Amino acid sequence: MPERELAAYAARPERSHGRRHREPPPRGRSEYQRDRDRIIHSTAFRRLEYKTQVFINHEGDLFRTRLTHSLEVAQIARSVARSLDLNEDLVEAIALAHDLGHTPFGHAGQDALNTCMKPHGGFEHNLQSLRVVDVLEQRYAAFDGLNLTFEAREGILKHCSLRNARALGDVGERFTKNRRPSLEAQLANLADEIAYNNHDVDDGLRSGLLVPEQFAQVTIVARHMKAVLRQYPKLTGRRLVHETVRRMIDTLVTDLVRASADSIRRHSPASIEEARLAPPLITFSSRVREESQELKRFLREHLYRHYRVVRMSAKARRVVADLFGAFLADPRLLPPEFQARAQDNTPRAIADYIAGMTDRYAILEHRRLFAIEET
Numbered sequence: 001m002p003e004r005e006l007a008a009y010a011a012r013p014e015r016s017h018g019r020r021h022r023e024p025p026p027r028g029r030s031e032y033q034r035d036r037d038r039i040i041h042s043t044a045f046r047r048l049e050y051k052t053q054v055f056i057n058h059e060g061d062l063f064r065t066r067l068t069h070s071l072e073v074a075q076i077a078r079s080v081a082r083s084l085d086l087n088e089d090l091v092e093a094i095a096l097a098h099d100l101g102h103t104p105f106g107h108a109g110q111d112a113l114n115t116c117m118k119p120h121g122g123f124e125h126n127l128q129s130l131r132v133v134d135v136l137e138q139r140y141a142a143f144d145g146l147n148l149t150f151e152a153r154e155g156i157l158k159h160c161s162l163r164n165a166r167a168l169g170d171v172g173e174r175f176t177k178n179r180r181p182s183l184e185a186q187l188a189n190l191a192d193e194i195a196y197n198n199h200d201v202d203d204g205l206r207s208g209l210l211v212p213e214q215f216a217q218v219t220i221v222a223r224h225m226k227a228v229l230r231q232y233p234k235l236t237g238r239r240l241v242h243e244t245v246r247r248m249i250d251t252l253v254t255d256l257v258r259a260s261a262d263s264i265r266r267h268s269p270a271s272i273e274e275a276r277l278a279p280p281l282i283t284f285s286s287r288v289r290e291e292s293q294e295l296k297r298f299l300r301e302h303l304y305r306h307y308r309v310v311r312m313s314a315k316a317r318r319v320v321a322d323l324f325g326a327f328l329a330d331p332r333l334l335p336p337e338f339q340a341r342a343q344d345n346t347p348r349a350i351a352d353y354i355a356g357m358t359d360r361y362a363i364l365e366h367r368r369l370f371a372i373e374e375t
């Protein structure tokens with residue numbers, strides 16, 4: 001097969017804004033492929049296997065973890081990138097790295113750490129993902145972090161407060177100048193949304209916290225479930241759910257490709273720099289956007305606020321808050337590596353330590369510090 005041509009507005013490794021520390025060019029792979037490979041080999045990436053989104057890791061083997069979520073995001077983002085002639089390697093690197101800075105216990109853990117860090121400069125998980133690849137990974141002799149390209153780092157930093165953006169230099173500039181990131185970064189962001197909405201439907205039903213009948217009120221799910229049942233009237237259970245979710249993902253991906261191709265055509269950016277100056281060009285159609293918002297609202301109300309999820313979240317918040325409080329009261333409880341970091345900034349070193357924990361490690365560490373019979 002002939003090599004696919006990248007669009008004029010795609011990111012090109014040979015025109016990258018480069019890495020923070022100069023390195024010889026890679027052999028046999030592009031700069032963005034090297035970024036992706038470094039992410040896959042990182043410690044933070046392996047930990048994603050034991051970190052969760054909605055369900056806590058020990059609740060079942062079949063729920064999504066942040067690792068499988070990141071792989072789903074990468075798969076969706078790559079197929080859209082291919083259709084739009086964007087850079088597949090860059091979008092894959094961003095997708096695989098986008099959740100590296102997440103705390104244990106999903107949103108609950110993040111909220112808790114955020115609250116603990118309020119008086120100490122705050123905690124933002126996107127910024128933490130950047131911190132992981134810029135500072136916290138320690139694998140290379142010549143530099144801290146993974147020394148990724150500007151384009152991968154820009155994609156990882158999805159959101160950022162203005163105060164932190166100012167302190168970040170080039171990669172924070174777009175927040176202060178109101179510019180967009182590359183189309184690859186915009187795409188990774190929406191692929192994330194497609195992935196979590198759909199797998200939360202799947203996991204919600206699998207866990208029994210949601211039942212199929214509830215979805216009659218959600219347009220996009222109801223529409224596809226009805227179409228499936230028209231074609232396969234006897235289909236029930238898991239296969240009905242999978243067939244419905246499969247079609248929903250297909251609709252969202254197809255719509256994303258079509259609507260984005262339209263808006264790219266209208267603005268016809270001649271380069272990645274022009275795409276950064278344009279309004280967001282990777283987009284759903286307004287109809288599908290509304291349907292996707294409706295699904296999000298439904299999940300918030302019925303899954304994320306389900307009393308069993310709320311109970312787990314409360315427990316998770318308590319674990320994080322207890323750990324933070326214990327370490328802050330006595331930093332000598334920290335492992336030596338983090339004690340050394342704590343010399344400069346104790347709360348930040350504690351936040352780095354806790355954010356790096358997997359669900360099960362945080363539970364174990366809590367037991368070690370608080371259960372009197374443990375050593």
Ligand code: MG
Pocket residue numbers: 069098099192196
């Ligand atoms: Mg995500």
